Amino acid sequence: MTQYSFPWNDVNGDRLYDADDFMRFFAAFLKTGVVMSYKGGLRVRSAQNGMNIQVGSGSAVIGGSSYLNDADIGIQVNVASSIQDRVDSVVLRMDKNARTTQLFYKPGDTTVARNDTTYELQLATISVKTNATQITDADITDMRSDTTVCGWSTPFDNISVDGIVDQYKIIFEQKDLEFQTWFQNLKNQLDDNQASNLQNQIDNLGSEKANDDEVVHNTGDEDIAGKKNFTDDMKTQNLEVTGKLELPSLKANVTTKEGLILNLYKKGELVICRFGGDIANATSGKVLTGPWVDIPFRPTETQQLMGHFAGRDTSFHIDLKPDGSMIWWGATIGTSPLTSRGNANYFLN
Template sequence: METSLFWDAQENSEGVLDRVYNSDDFAAMFAGFWGDGLIPNTSTALLVEPIENSFAVVVNPGDAFIKGRFYRNTEDRQFTLANGNANERIDYIALRFDSERRSVYLKYLEGAEGEGNPLYARSAALFDLLLAKITVPANAQYLTDEMVEDLRGTSECPWINLRFDLDAITSSFQVWYDNVRELLDEDAAVHLQGEIDELEAKHDSDVATLNSAIANLVVQNQGLQEQLDNERHYDAVIKDGNIYLNTRPYDASIDTDIP
């Protein structure tokens, strides 16, 4: 059967609304989104912890979805367990969906000593998410951290959305990312080596050009030096009371007043 939600209701000819919804319709929609599990909005969401030197535990605040029904606990909830007996006992702290009571609530499931794990509900009417497994040793005087096993994030009490295989999706993305990064690293290395080669070639060319320019300057300087050396033998020429600086080799044909 096909179903689509949600639509505005319209009155038929008899004045009756043709679209009527209830909480089950919303629950079915939310269950399709989230599945059953805790909402990991804090690291201690519905975490069960023992109270020091006692047989009591406390359940931290937290949120969850079970069968599409939203649950919220806004304060610490305390449960007092039965005392230790002659034999080991296993208890559960559970979050229960109860369709008959129309409620989701925390529940202490006490086991029988020496009988292993207690029974818990997994039916359409009753459904338990097991928050913690508490192993009470024989003749225990109080609870310790080692006796309380956190079941959050396991198959007994998953986080929401784990109906989608997030691990597989994450793994697939990581493989793709690693391949892309490897290609980028190789391309970047080749590109960088090419730039280095270009810089080295340009450096060699610039050095050769500079050496050539220096050699030309040396040659020009030597020519100027020789010219200056020659001109140092020239003297001033005085004629008609004027002094002339001779800038070419002395010409004896020039009539001067110098004897």
């Protein structure tokens, strides 16, 4: 029997470690296979370019030895036969003699080599049809999840749950036996009249309904009291309101860098805009610099909002876009500001 522990500080050369020690350490808790969560997972795909494929970036663990690839690697498939189909494969091969782990393309070979010095993980097989001139994704079979030739590297090994399954099976069988015993005892306690009465109650369950004056009917005039909340769309032919109609409201102020102020008041789908502010450095057709109008006040279609200048008989208008931007369509104003006034209304939809 051999007991082994790792690592320890070296004292006069009695603790010298090599790659086998580290591989033994990692193999104890990392299964051999492809690391699913790292980059592209070494997935093999068509390069969409003739007889070419590519292996995605990724990582793998073989017997505790780590392999990393941080970019796609292209592989050219051998020329197709003019006589018969063949099946090739792409493997990740660890060669202890060469002290390396690399991708290998195996034409006409789908076996995996596994011995004392060589260990292969088969990533995919490639069907090369007779006279083929291009490899597509449909020609590639992903073999990474097949544990007989590859598999996934995880910190967990396969755990046998046979004992747990047997234990729960016994519990379920015991509970089923207890239920059957209880049900049989219940049937024995019911005489013919009780059983008949119980059956009648069961039969009447589908026909029973609430009192007629406690439900809302599909047709007819009736009063419905109390507060009701409708959380979805409602469509009605005619609407008569005898009390107060309340609509949600919202306020906002927008001041552009040119000095134009928009005082916005939203009531339902209607927005009332009151202009103010002293405007300067505005030219016709210019998109006014931010901030723009917030989302709750943006129309679904461009709206033309009219205003005028205080103490003048000239007017202006702006185009309010669905994205909240505003285009100035008024007189060109230099550095001497003009005071804006006016009210404008628009619907959001």
